[in-house]
Each structure stands twice: as C-alpha cells, then as structure tokens.
Amino acid sequence: MLTDLHKHLLNDFQRDFPLSPTPYRDIADTLGVTEAEVLAALAELNEQQYISRIGAVIPPNHIGASTLVAMAVPEAELQTVADQISAFPEVNHNYEREHRFNLWFVAVAATAQQLQNVIERIEQQTGYAALQLPLVDDFYIDLGFKLDWQHA
Amino acid sequence: MLDAKDFALLAQVADGLPLCPRPYAQIGMELGMDEAEVITRLAALKAQGLIKRLGVIVKHRPLGYRANAMVVWDVPDDLIKELGTYISRFSFVNLCYQRPRQPEWPYNLYCMIHGKDRATVLAQLEALNEASALADYDRQILFSRRCFKQRGAVYQRTAMSS
Secondary structure: OOOHHHHHHHHHOOOOOOOOOOHHHHHHHHHOOOHHHHHHHHHHHHHOOOEEEEEEEOOOOOOOEEEEEEEOOOHHHHHHHHHHHHOOOOEEEEEEEOOOOOEEEEEEEOOHHHHHHHHHHHHHHHOOOOEEEOOOEEOOOOOOOOOOOOOO | OOOHHHHHHHHHHHHOOOOOOOHHHHHHHHHOOOHHHHHHHHHHHHHOOOOOEEEEEEOOHHHOOOEEEEEEEOOOHHHHHHHHHHHHOOOOEEEEEEOOOEOOEOOOEEEEEEEOOHHHHHHHHHHHHHHOOHHHOOEEEEEEEEEEEEOOOOOOOOOOOO
C-alpha cells in the first residue's frame, strides 16, 4: 500500500529535484520526515516498480542519435522478438501496441552511424524490417506526470 | 559547448541518481569530479535545456494508469507546429512529436495519452478533436499492450568525447 509519504514522493518531486549536496535531506525537511525515511520510501517505490528511477529526462537527439522504430511481427513470435530487441543495451523503451505494426521501441546510440549499425543488427537477428521514425520536432514541455489519487 | 565531462554526467543522470545521502558526491567520485562541480554542471545543463527535467520518474501502469495510447495523425506540414503546440497544453497529453512520414506509414504528428482506462483515453481524445481541427485528418490510435522494457536512455560513453 502507498503511504502519504510515498504519494508525496511520487507526485511532488518529478521536476526541480534539489541540486544541493543533500537533496534527500532537503526533501525530508520539506515533508517533515527524516532523510532515512525518504531514502527508505524511495527504495520501496523502486523495488515495487512504481518508479523507473530518480534521474534526468534528456530531450531526444540533443546528445547522440535516437529513433523510434516500428515492426510488424506475427503474434506467435512477438515475445521472442521483443526479448531479442530488449536485450540490446541501446534499446530503452519497448512496447507491444494494437496494430499491424505491433512492436514499438526506441533505440539510442552515440552517433548516427552507430545507431544504423544497431538497427541493422536488430533486423538481422530478428528477420523483420525496422520502420525508422526519428524525431523531427518536439512540441512538448515535460513537467512530469500529474497523478490523480482520487480514483487510483 | 558541452565537453566530455558533460556527456559523461548526462549519461550518468539519465540512468539515475544513487539513493544515498550525498548522491552528487558519489556520481562525482565515479566520474572524477568533486560534488560542487557535479552540481554546477547539472544546473548549467538544466538551464541549457539539455536536461528537460530532473526528478522522480514514475511508471504509469503500477500507479493505475493502465491505458496508454499513441495517437498519430497525418496533418499538413504547415499546420503541424501550431497543432502540436496546442495539444501539448492538455494535461493528459504526455508527449507530442513530429516524425517523418514513411511510405507504409503516412503519419507525422504523434502524441501519447495516459489514462486510467480505455474509455477515459478515448474521451480525452474526443476532447482534443472538439477543441482543434484534428478531427479533419486521418489518424490511428495504438493502445499499448505489453511493456517489454522501460528505462532511461543509455548512451555509450566511449564514443561521447567531443
């Protein structure tokens, strides 16, 4: 079960995480708890898979090269192909979606050439063509994800 | 200009901050910087927009947001910036990108909508249609099923020196 502390940690610190030497103690002071309680609660959220990490969101293509990729994979092979693709360290998101193009993932590399090498290896290993859909423009200002506890 | 230390730092914080009392000092130890330098560089990277946000990155599904749709439209190129900027203001829109059309995939505007269930997401999409000219254009709604992998981008550090 999520405690009030968990909920505050999930909702209130998605952006502007303190850039002080002791960010967790600053958060603890804001919430009126101890630093140890904050660290323990964040570790619990991490273990229970409520958070992916405490970290930075970096806009695509500002450092390195990245692309969204779509693949059309027969249903019977989807799990196997998805696992092959997830095994690449260059792949960070990998989802099944309801469409003929049913596998969607994001691949990232240091250079455009390295990215193409990764895509080629993925195509060779899986035997399916990769439809590359790299970013052209980003209209979204990321302020985090507003959570609605009322209906959770 | 970014230097090799900035790239190394970006790679590290994209992957996550350690859960310990002095996380920036610990990152600094791994990268050969002191705590103050890590903090100064991170503040500069944020100010330059190379860190879009720094904080807790939640997973939507365990928190009850089980319906996630990627919606794509084929809109005229000369309207895409206006439409994309407009729909980005809706609180339920979580990402909004332009991507190139491909022969098998004639869509150029993408957004992500997270909701508690499918009906909510479809109602939200309807609200977008009513508030904008988007209903006029071809679109596809791709709800997600299985999530095979979700984590921060991993940039290969070896090739990052610039």
